[in-house]
Amino acid sequence: MMFGKKAEPSHRAGLAEVDESWIDAPTAARSGPEFAVPPALVSRVRTEFFNRIDPSVAATMSPDQLSLRITQAVSKIVDGEKLQLNWLEQSAIAKELFDDIVGIGPIESLLSDPAVTDILVNGPDTVYVERSGRLELTAFRFRNDEHVLEVARRIAATVGRRIDEANPMVDARLKDGSRVNVIAPPLSVYGTIISIRKFSKDVLSLDELCARASLSAAMAEFLKIAAKCRLNILISGGTGSGKTTLLNALSGLIDENERIVTIEDAAEISLQRPHVVSLETRQKNAEGTGEVSQRDLLRNSLRMRPDRIIIGEVRGSEVYDMLQAMNTGHDGSMSTIHANSPRDALLRLENLMLSTQANSESRGARQQIASALDLIVHVERAASGRRYIRTISEIVGLEGDVITSQDLFCHDGSIEADDESFQQGFRGTGSRPHFADKIAKFGYTLQLDEVMRP
Known part of the structure; x- marks a missing residue:
């Protein structure tokens, strides 16, 4: 017997007596489809293997021990059944069995x-x-x-x-x-x-993203200034457009002496900073209790003395608390949102506010959004799969009932070619940011003037 003795009658059914209906022509070589072990042979080894092992004993082994014992078991089965399988094929089957177990x-x-x-x-x-x-x-x-x-x-x-x-x-x-x-x-x-x-275990910097033609050098320098000077930044874009990648790059520019609290549904933000507290939501258990939402974590984080709060993605009732935090001393906070344009991002924030807050009205929601946010960075994924920053827009304020904004940088939408040609499509609009006074407090006025020069 392998992996200990099974708690069952000592008589073991022969291969011909085993019900193999659940083994419907599997492919072998789960380490890569390029291996082509005949399905019938894989079925025989698999059936014999699971007919011999004791799962309770296998569960107590370390991964290295289990991998070794599976390899030995496959070799023993192949020899005992006189199957025509070479070492590579046996290894592929052993890896498939290991992956199926753990x-x-x-x-x-x-x-x-x-x-x-x-x-x-x-x-x-x-x-x-x-x-x-x-x-x-x-x-x-x-x-x-x-x-x-x-x-x-x-x-x-x-x-x-x-x-x-x-x-x-x-x-x-x-x-x-x-x-x-x-x-x-x-x-x-x-x-x-x-x-x-x-x-992703690799955290890309803004300079590395610039080298990949995801943004221009001027845009990279501007975003460095914005992150260091504690502007509130919202990154918008579609699924798979690179929002989290850019958020990681921006958060890497935060001063090492600042206390950062991250809040996510699934931990994806990777900050190379010494003082980071990472919080993750919890879903309901099988009994329907125990849920902890992003809003619960955000409210709790305000009692944790954060310098900055980073929310992986805003998509529910936490939007109200996030905007409140940005408006009450937690400058430099960042988040992402699913949207097709900066204007759509503002509309989505407003809709979230109105749908999750009782007695909210449109003008009040827009006022909070306009006073809380400084920048919306919109990212897109091109038809070729390239991810890049399409626009960097400043939130100017509220005029009447309309949130006003202006583009500071954009891409002209030119057809893709190589990285160098695509890079030429980025341009600055020459508009003077209204948050220049915030930049001046941190002593970056000269750098901002240099970057914004058309």
Whole structure:
């Protein structure tokens, strides 16, 4: 026996007697689809393996111990059954078994691929990834619908949740920080859907983003001044446009002596600063209790003596408390919001205020927004997958019932070519910022004048 003796009758069924209906032509080599082990041989090894092991003993082993024992077990099965599998093929099957026991099945290796930013599982036979801003169909497959659901349940269990008909939707986070969303039948018509947004370990600076033609050198210098001089900044953009990447770059410019509190649904902000307190929301448990929202965390953070508050994404009732904090001594706060333009971002903030605050009225909401925010930085993802800053807009104030703004920098929307040609599309508008007095308090007036020079 392997991994200890199983608590079952000593007579073990032969391979011919084992129900293999759940092993529906799996692919081997979960370390990469380029390996092509015959599915029938994989099925035989898999069935024999799970017929011999004691899961309770396997669960007590460290990952290194378990990996070694699985490799030894596969080799023993191959020798005993006289299967024609070489060492590479045996290793691929062993890795598949390991990923099925402790990882997330056949897509485990995609998590370690630095070029992959998103993993999208649309049922057992369709797995897409995003590389360089473009979606690609991969050759990775699950065995069947039950295999996908099994992986989804394992992910949900890590955050104390369960997946079933009563709870078919779950948000979770993997050990590496990657954000996961699962939606299962009956809400999903064609099987269990798993969407993974990978956590990036590499934090890009503004200079590195400039080298990638995501913004101009003048824009980078301007944003450095804005972050150092404690302007309140909102980053807007669509899904996957690079909002969090830019937020990380901006937050890296904060003075090391400042106390920063970050608030997120799933921790993605990575600050290379010594005094950072990271807070993360908590969903309801299986009994429907225990939820802690971003608004709860934001209210609590105000009692933690923060110099700056950074909210990963504003999308609910926390908008009111965020704007209040910006207006009452927490200058230099930052957040992101889903929107198609700076004007849409302002409209979304207003709608959030009106929909979540009783007795709110439009002019009052606009007044708070106009007095709290200094800048809206709008990012976009081009058709080629390039992520770049489309506009940097200043919030001027409230005129009548309208929030007025002006563009300070923008991209002319020219068709993409190489990085150098695209870089030439960035330009300054020559407009004089109305927050120049704030910049003067920090002694950056000369630098601002130099950057804003057309």
